Amino acid sequence: MQAAPRIILGIDPGTQILGYGIIKIDAKKLEILTLGVVKLDKFSDHGVRLKRIFERLTALIETYSPTEMALEAPFFGKNVQSMLKLGRAQGVAMAAGLMKELSINEYAPRKVKQSITGKGNATKEQVADMLQRIFGFEEMPKFMDATDGLAVAYCHYLDSTNIIKKQSVGVKKPAKKQSAKNAWSDFAKKNENRVK
Numbered sequence: 001m002q003a004a005p006r007i008i009l010g011i012d013p014g015t016q017i018l019g020y021g022i023i024k025i026d027a028k029k030l031e032i033l034t035l036g037v038v039k040l041d042k043f044s045d046h047g048v049r050l051k052r053i054f055e056r057l058t059a060l061i062e063t064y065s066p067t068e069m070a071l072e073a074p075f076f077g078k079n080v081q082s083m084l085k086l087g088r089a090q091g092v093a094m095a096a097g098l099m100k101e102l103s104i105n106e107y108a109p110r111k112v113k114q115s116i117t118g119k120g121n122a123t124k125e126q127v128a129d130m131l132q133r134i135f136g137f138e139e140m141p142k143f144m145d146a147t148d149g150l151a152v153a154y155c156h157y158l159d160s161t162n163i164i165k166k167q168s169v170g171v172k173k174p175a176k177k178q179s180a181k182n183a184w185s186d187f188a189k190k191n192e193n194r195v196k
Helices: 046-064 080-099 109-117 124-135 144-169 180-190
Strands: 006-012 017-026 029-039 068-072 103-107
Touching (some): 006 144, 029 046, 029 124, 029 144, 068 080, 080 103, 103 109, 103 144
């Protein structure tokens, strides 16, 4: 019996532009269902921006029915106010997912870049270029935030697949400990010329 397809919503939270990408995995075949951005810079009120994030993500979840959400964790910057606003945007995105009973996963920006390009300090352009090769889309999105959202979804797919592989391998039982007496007699037999 074939497993149900996995649909992962990846989000690059932002207070100016929020990027998203949704991928479908069906029998190890990967495809992009959609990717894009939610432009928030036209709203001056932060509360209105948060409301827009919630509404737009809820609509995406209802349209594409993902079961998993992956978010890029905010990185720590020097501007505390920016960090607080970004944290709120991420919290609202999580709330939209939790309202629809999605599993929520979070990844550090460095881990996302590392999983896509092999380098934790890769540029947005390098990440987008690698994703274009992996998924084979022809036209690069206008905003790199969209490919950042896609990168988070793909990072989660890779990370969760590795977890599944680790679990299916099984755990080896530890070897039985030899008693001190047996250990000494084994050593003595193997090293007769050293033991007198």
